[in-house]
Amino acid sequence: MTFAKGLFLGTAASLALAAHLSAAAAEDDTLKIGLLATFEGAFTVLGEDSKRGAELALQQHDGMAGGKKIEWVIGSSDASPDSAVRAVRKLVEQDGVQIVVGPLSGDEGLAVKDYAKTQPNVTFVNGTSAAQDTTLRDPAPNFFRFSTDGAQWMAGLGDYAYTEKGYRNVATVAEDYSFPYTQVFGFMAEFCKAGGHVVSKSWVPIGNKDYSSVIAAIPADVDAVYVALGGADGVNFLTQYQQAGGTAPLIGGSITADQTVLSSQGKQKEAVLGMPSAGPIADTWDDPRWKDFVAAYQAAFPDGFPSPSLFAHGYYVNTEAVLKALDEVNGDLSDGGAKFRDALSKLEFDTPTGMVKLDANRNAIADIFVTEVAEGEDGNLYNKVVEVKEGVNQTLGQPIEEFLKLGVVGRDNPDCP
Template sequence: MSDPRPHLRRRLAALTAAGLLLTGVACTSTATDSGSVRVGLLVSLSGTYATVGVDMQRGFRLYLDTHDGKLGGRKVDLVVADEGDGPATAVPAAQKLLERDQVVALTGLVGGATVDKVQTLTTQRKVPLLGANARPAFAPVGGKPRDLAYTWHTSYNSDEPGIAIAEYVRAQVGDGQVYAIGPDYQGGYDELRGFTDTFTRLGGKLANPDGRTLFTPFPATENFLPYLNKAAETKPKAVYTFYAGAAAVAFVKQYAQSDLADVPLYAAGFLTEGSVLTAQGSAATGIRNVLNYSPTLANQANQDFVAAWSAAGHSGQPTTFAMASYDAAAVLDRALTAVNGEVSGEKLNAAIGQVGRVVSPRGDWQFDPTEHRPVQRWYLREVRNDGPVLSNVLVQDLTTLPAS
């Protein structure tokens, strides 16, 4: 793809500077004027998933910077807070955003366990939560379905990547067995369960002893070699995994050094997404993974998004984390446009429900009316060179989830 036109670069640079200035004011001010709205962005700025949080923040800011710092015609005071590694850090940060900063919407959230806790707070205060990354498959509380009236996501349920790729992996391994391994926390449980439940329902068999996924301590595990070499003893036909952030870098590099080095590795796409792929280097080559986005998608919205990302001065290619956060801003833009007069959480939430089809870099999508998550395509990708750059190159469409 050719570089963006020079005038686009100049405009984006100017808008980025203006956006940063605006954010600096927002973080120190406690008042908003009648022509502005305050939005909370809660993402990991520290801990294992800091790189994910940085990309999410960049995606949301990119939308603001290319829309004059406004959503729905209103100036945005963006208040950013640190999610850290989970609820212990995220819950008090969310309470501050909701109670002291009085945001009209809360977006971001990297971890599934964070979403589970924070959505209770936003529901109580009738403030829409527009998550832009992991979302647990919410379990009923006391036998009753969870109240998701104020909970929306521009990303996915955490079990969906595994569900989307399971049939493909089943066809690739034939009668062979697959070893499943992932991190020991809520996101790991959801990601691996989506794959193993679907894979075994299709007649596949796990190489793990007793057919149970191996979960490694999180976030403490840095040396994966003992686990990988033990897994090699089961002689699997393939391995399926989910890791992200710093853990993904260590896992991929050590996989290439382990007794499993010649065994095909399939994964949820977060394993090789974004800056971690640069850190992994050639060790990641050949990994086949599944995600709802690839920077090589040929639609016009994605071409514009990739060009704007580059023009803003970001290194590397945009990620699903940036894209989903960009889309969260787009949803808020359209919803706020439909709100007349003073903005309240209740008005904004009702407007989100009427957004309809979203034209997105991932391809067009819309919210499922019951679960408030995208009905979207999932893609098989392979890590290989795209010109001089190592990239997650699109291989084929896999499926649409949630299925109708």
């Protein structure tokens, strides 16, 4: 028993010590930056890749910015908004960081934005969270997003489906939460404007296994089915759609045509061939900036993914922005970060996926890739870049008043039957 007691007391003491150390003011020549991502729960693997992206950006800056050594303070959430706020509150109020990079997922982003309003002297720079209203409606003046939102990721896809593919009537199948709503919104904003109709929308719970009722609800005469399902959900739907004799061609969301679907075997391979989708990155883009990024990622993290995910990319770009702005103000945050935020909002820089700058709401204007699933010479499927939409803004090229009139993203909005 004394061993257990000793261990417990030892732990308590070391916890107290750690708390004390982290509470101590940072030394003058180092600067602590909070890094918030999902290191627990269902998105752990994605959180780990996002950390690689942030670390790569810092590595390429030799660990320095604005003449100071940069040190990460890690915060972890399980992708629920409560845990994200608890983690970010600890980073800010306990560890005393003045800059936070993160979070990873959409609902967390909305929660962190609300928290940001209560901490006007701390600067929050997004990770990969892609909900629209993190910056579009009621934004926080100290929340910056150098990555794009889920609707922007769809830029070009609606037009491509309408004009190049000639689809007129489309049904959608997507998971039932904010990110797929935003993706469907982005697709429909363009597709409906071009003259297309979305005749039925199906929302399925995350992790759904049986799609028979969903498939039965897809009208027989649609030209295509838009599918925004991630990972295993996507594979399950595609398999069952094939088995049910579904023949309509597919259109994919940003995370539908990922490696899980592309490398799966069987008949769905034919179904996904030629499937267009769009997103903030394209694995096989042959631009040297992207190729350099992939090579650097692979060299730095031999045990990482074969190619950086959009999470690594998002954290990389946002961290890069923080480091560049810190360089500009020589690491001076003594004015509550006002100068630093000013530098951030004026920043315009080259990323692995093209030029990025911010709009008035501090949301990124960046390039989006329209891709199509093609078969490589080795027989493996990959996403071929068919179009690069340059400088996509948050309102997808529409005037902001007109765009806001489309209403808040949700299950029933937009609507064009």
